[in-house]
Amino acid sequence: MAATDGVLLQLSAAPGTSSRPRAAQARRQAQATKRKRQASRQAPPAKRRSEASSLPAKKTAAKETPRTLKGKAKKVFSPKKSSASSSGRNQEQKPGVKTSSLFKNNPEIPQLRRPLVKQMQENVFSSEAFDELDLHPHLISTINAVLNICHMTSVQKQSIPVLLEGRDALVRSQTGSGKTLAYCIPVVQSLQAMKTKIQRSDGPYALVLVPTRELALQSFDTFQKLLKPFTWIVPGVLMGGEKRKSEKARLRKGVNILISTPGRLVDHIKSTKNMHFSRIQWLVLDEADRILDLGFEKDITVILNAVNAESQKRQNVLLSATLTEGVTRLADISLHNPVSISVLDESHGPSSPEGHAGLDLCAPQPSDELDGFAIPEGLDQYVTLVPSKLRLVCLAAFLLQKCKFETDQKVIVFFSSCELVEFHYHLFLQTLLSVPGVPAPGVLAPGVPAPGQVPSDCTRFRFLRLHGSMDQEERTAVFREFAHSGTGVLFCTDVAARGLDLPQVTWIVQYNAPSSPAEYIHRIGRTARIGCHGSSLLVLAPSEAEYVNSLASHKINVSEMKMEAILSVLTNHDCLKGKRRGSQKSQAVGPQEIQERATVLQTVFEDYVHSSEKTVSWAKRALQSFIRAYTTYPQELKHIFHVRSLHLGHVAKSFGLRDAPGKLGGPAVKKRKVAVRRPDLRRKPQRKCRVAEMLLSECSSGAEAGAAPGGSRSKRAGPAASPGPEGQEECSP
16 A cells, blocks of 8 residues: 555656646636635625526526626626615615515505585574473573583474474484484473372383493483482483392382383393383383394384383384384384474475374385485595505504694594404504603603603593493493593494494594494494584595495595505604614605604504414404404495405404414314314224234234334334324324
8 A cells, every 4th residue: 555655646746747737727726716705795685596596407507607707807796786776676674673565565546436426414503592492490491501502403493392292203313413302301391290299119201212331321311410400200221231139129219211221121021020111101212223223123022012011101202313114114113193303404305393293104215215314514524545454554643643643632443343442452552652662651752752741642642442342330431431531542343333422522433344324324423413523534445445436325425535644644753763874864754754664663563463372362363353244244235345355464464463364273273173082082093903913923913013112113104003193183184
């Protein structure tokens, strides 16, 4: 070996044999390493590098060789060009801000072509005062002093004289026109004027049925104010959520004016012995259309049968803001020779009680239904088209604008389900009131808040929620707090859409579109009440733009509010800026700045939703609730609101979820089912396989038994081997 090594060394050192080829090879290697270093300094963008790696090997080699050859004379990837291309493609992200493609791949927002229609309007006020009516002087002074009302509304002017005459009446008037006082005043006047003084132990003389608990509380408060001079007349309320024992004790002592929801009254009719209607003189059905919509038709039948069995002579009043077939059918059953009172604009021919006395009621025709919606004169209606990904940010920006930069704003936001109310209430409570970068636990304040700024913001920025799944005590407290407060935001379902008189409400936001134009009218009726001014905003997706034409067919006019105008308020919050290089300030506020700040706010929402598994599952439940509610639109609106028109990935973005909709299902649930499902089935196959092994030949059974006593060899053996727990999981459906 030593001899051969010496020969090799001599050959390699021999002059003129192979030194020149080796020197050329070394030069080529040096050039190649130099080119590699130069190429590594001027690396292409990640997207192009990934495209090149995905091509076949021959094509990439063919494409890369001319680049390396031209690299000496000309630089292909210059820094200026690469930075320009990356900024054009929004690849240069700001540090600290997570990518959230809110403004990409969104559907085009169509131009709204709104047919101009003449809205129906009512003359809310009349020139006549309560002094002109034949009422008790104490009752008139209570109306003027306690309720601060001097002049009657149009519906009160037409209804009160008819009801004082003892006639049955079907009253139809717009929301917020004073229908509650239209029947409360005649009831109090007739009961206090009875010859034999009413005693508490006599039981109910008047029965008022309302659809919701909040409306029952409101009617009860109205009667309490009117009955201050007449202390011997006792009002009472029955509603779900309260203790039955306390209600039974109240009925045992005696209630003269009974306000109740239909379900709870039927419960007491069946179970309470002290419930009797022998002295009933008034039967009032307030918001009759909503009573039927909530499925109380059977309960109303039970109540009418119980009242008819004990009292035949009574006065019946049925009130509604909209006239439907169910209301007409209910009027045929409960009213006797009624007077139809409908307050319309003078141009549409106002109806007087005398002209409608003894009117035969029939099912409403389609033309009557189209003309049945009256809009308050001081109500401004808007609609905005927002892509699904931007809905959450757009709602937050609107609430920030109204509650932080405008004074005396009181907003109600309507959702389609209880889960949606809970989700948005807690999300905004945890994010909008405590955003990173704001030292004080107040509202989004710019940078370092000025002294005294945050406390005033906190008083104006108050979130409340109201829906049917809450406890009755909490519902009552929220209703009273929002009614008596001057500012705040109330997230609610349609439980607050009927009959509630919430004063000083300035904006109604319908985040989920209502299922019918009648529901739309009742929602917007929470503002612009009794001649006041108010505004409403309807949020629609681009695929739902045709809903505006559906509203126009019912003589409802809406104006368009641009989404960019709503999002522009985010430029007033310096804490929503992304981190810039150095201490540069934004020179001009443009679309790019608005998009960046909307992305920062969306990132705040997503960070909170993905902060724990609990919040993620909570957002998923809200998303599922939204999809379920979306499938419940009536058949005539299915071409506008259809689940197949939803982009579920974009909708999930509006709930702060980063996962694709396909990942929203739980594979963990399937694993639980497999783990819990009949554990003894796992042992039976093992016993059968052991018997089969014993029946095999001596060599094969001994080798398999000695080699794989556990489940490791059974996996390799395939289906013929003994199926352990893992094998069962794989084969289980």
